[in-house]
Amino acid sequence: MEKHEWLFSQVRWLFIVIAFVGMVIGLNTQLVDAKASSLETDFQRAAAKYQVPVDLLKAVAYNESAFDSHNGKPSVAGGYGVMHLTDTTGLTPSGADSKAVKVPNAASLHTLQKAAKLTGHSVSQLKTNSAANIDGGAALLAAYQKSSGKGLTSNIGSWSAAVKKYSQSDFQAAADFFAANVYKILAKGVNHNGAKISPQKVNALKDEAIDTTGESGQTDGPAGLPIEWIPALYKTFDDQGDYGNYDLADRPNDEKINYIVIHNTETSFQEALTLFSTPTYTTANYVVSSVEGTVAEMVRPQNVAWHAGNWYINSHSIGIEHEGYAAVGGYWYTENMYKSSAALVKYLADKYQIPLDRQHIIGHDNVPGLTPAAQKGMHWDPGTYWNWNHYFELMGVDLSKSDGSTDSHIITITPNDKTNLTADSGQKVTDDGVSLPLTGSNFVYLYKQPSFSADLIADKDFSSGQAGTTEKDDWGDKAVYGQQFSKIDQQGDWTEIDYGGQDAWFYNPGGANSTDATGKLVAAKGSKAVPVYGSAYPSDSILKKNKVTGIKPTPIYQLQPGQKYVYGGTVTSDYFNSHFNSNSPKNVIHGTDDYYQIQFNHRIAFVKASDTTLSDD
Incomplete structure (x- = not known):
């Protein structure tokens, strides 16, 4: 072949490759656009059909689920789909540390049945089909608007009573808090998961101030939070000095409050309140419900609740329990709970000057034992599915945002909870060997070598095995969202860090699972x-x-x-x-x-x- 023929051949193949790549990119773009426009189309169609303002419908959906259908799986409050339509019939999520517990069977937790009657969709369709689910939410909003005696107007501000009704709460403060969050979403705007709400001027509902003087019967929390004072038990149990369930103190005057510890109850909300009100030697400062996001203040922040299993951490922390279960294949924590808890944590962090980071806003699973023996038995809640990323975003903190460092030896673990684990690599999450969902998990696995075929690291001081496991409560081989470590090396798609006395590797293609940070070592x-x-x-x-x-x-x-x-x-x-x-x-x-x-x-x-x-x- 002559030189010019060879050159023509190479150029021709180059154009073919470019055209093919362009076609693939175009196809992928069309698929992404189709997915995005599908959700938008579903909202537009449902809003027009039931004469509900489309942005209001979207704001209610975002307030309920952040536009995440959770693959048809229910929340711990029995809510399905982006509209969180509820059906608790026969729902018995079982937690890792407790037997199966039935979700409360209140009428408000059966909105799926009402939506089915209004739309003609089956309960199954409403649970698993996003378009049907959005129809159900729109139909309910329209029905609530009519029942309030108001017309199906395009004036978003006139729908506040219907929005409050959609919260399904009989507690006025909880309904007000729900509606206030919906109107804040409309004012701020959202672009997430293929649906968009443009920021707009709305008559956002005003929060009512809450007295935070700490006197008997009054609560310590941010304005607008649906919070009640429900005191935990404090009494002597005998004449030998035995007492419970917490200690009186004068924090932060006598001891600084350095931490807020996030727990989940592994029981229902009411059972947790009962537990802390009886002689059980355990309490938390606050308990948050999953259904409505209501909050029970049970121990004043100045006093020391018995919650963390480490007396030093107890003395310097506020404990917040959340109704729910750390691992129940596919169940998810509700937006109502996340929003209430985030508002409470932000308020407490500001009041007691606690840094909003993952060394001070910690899970029970991040609390160390006081001795080697105690370390082995420390808790692991709130679990592998607590959404730390979203939780901090609700507090106005983006842990994945780079601080501009370019040659950092400190990295923040910031995986995308939809892509951090992949079935193709053989990764999985298990509960006594039974596979749990990969999507929604909050960590990256740590390996002994930069390869998926390598063993997971094990906590050499406390593990009986030589390799880590995929069990949900094995925290020895997992680095979680927001945690920071010293970077040792990078080999291709793998990053090496110092972790618990070992060199540990995690899969980090293009830095997808970490963010460079600055700090001290x-x-x-x-x-x-x-x-x-x-x-x-x-x-x-x-x-x-x-x-x-x-x-x-x-x-x-x-x-x-x-x-x-x-x-x-x-x-x-x-x-x-x-x-x-x-x-x-x-x-x-x-x-x-x-x-x-x-x-x-x-x-x-x-x-x-x-x-x-x-x-x-």
């Missing part, structure tokens, strides 16, 4: 390993001097030379030596040691400042 001083603790307690000698027995700082790990972990703040050692009916400052024993908090593995931990160095990234 903690390392061992000198050439010897230093202790890692589950608390920042004073020295043994100071505790003994104050007649505290049976308590001493106990190492749970070793920080080896060369390893680096992300700094989460400096605390000075203390111990809350509590007893019944006393919140005197003298009960707080202050030490002289400064500790650095670090993100050691899945759980936070503490190292003595005198044992370590602190350096900028």
Whole structure:
């Protein structure tokens, strides 16, 4: 072949390749557009059919589900689809730490049946077909508008009574909170999951101020939150000093509040309230319901609830329980609950100057044990399906937003919960061997080598096996959204980090599962390993001097030379030596040691400042 013929041949093939790639890209774009326009079309059609303002319909849907149909699976409150149409008939989600519990069977939790009558769609269609589900929501809104004595007008502001009714709440504050959130969505605008609401001027409902003086019968929470004071039990149980279920204190005057701990109840909302009101030696400061997002304040934030299984963390934290179950194949936490909880956390964080990050807004699963034995039995809620990304976004914090660093050695784990795990790679999540959904999980798996065929890492100090597992409660091989670690290396699509005393690899193609960040790193001083603790307690000698027995700082790990972990703040050692009916400052024993908090593995931990160095990234 002559030179010009060869060149013509190569150019021809180049054009063919470009045309093919263009066709594929065009086809993919059409598919994406089709998916996006399908949801938009469904909203437009349903709104026109039932004479409901389309943006109002979308705002109600976003407030209920963030435009996520959850593949036809119900929420923990029995809600289906983007409109969260409810049907709790026979619904018995079983939690990891409890037996099956029936969801309350209130009439308000059967809107699917009413929507079926209004639309002619079957209950099955309403559960699994997005178009039918949106029809159902639109039909209900129209029916509620008519029942309020108002016409099917295009004036969005006149639909507030119908929106409140859609909340299905008989508690006025909860209905008001639901409606206020809908109108805030309309004012702010949304572009998510293929549906869009343009920001618009609306007469948003005003929040009613809540008295936060903390006196008896009054609540401590943000304006507009549907919150009630339902006191937990506080009494002596015998004449030997036994008492419960919490401790009186004077926080933050006697001890700083550094953390907010997120739990889930593994019971119903009402059962949790009953539990904390009986002699059970357990409480939380707040409990949030899944159905309405109502909040029960049970222990004042200035007092110490018994919730975390670590006395040091209890002394310095506020505990919030959420109605629901940490792993129930496909069930999902409700938007009502997320919104109420996020509003509460943002308020508390501002009031007590708690940083809005994942070293201070932590799950129960991030709380370390005080001893090696205790570390093995620490809890793992709120679980692999708690949406930390969305939760922080509701607080106005985007943990996936880069701070502009270009040569960082610190990364934030920020996976997309729809693509972080893939079946093609062999990844799965299991509950006693039974597969759970991949979509919605909040972590990346950690491997011993940069390969899907490599073993998952195991917590060498506490695991009986040599390799990690895919079990939902095995936190030894999982890095979760928002956590930060020191980056060691990058090999192709794989990133290496320091994690719990090991080199761990996670799949990170093009940085899809992480975001560069800046901060400080903690390392061992000198050439010897230093202790890692589950608390920042004073020295043994100071505790003994104050007649505290049976308590001493106990190492749970070793920080080896060369390893680096992300700094989460400096605390000075203390111990809350509590007893019944006393919140005197003298009960707080202050030490002289400064500790650095670090993100050691899945759980936070503490190292003595005198044992370590602190350096900028």
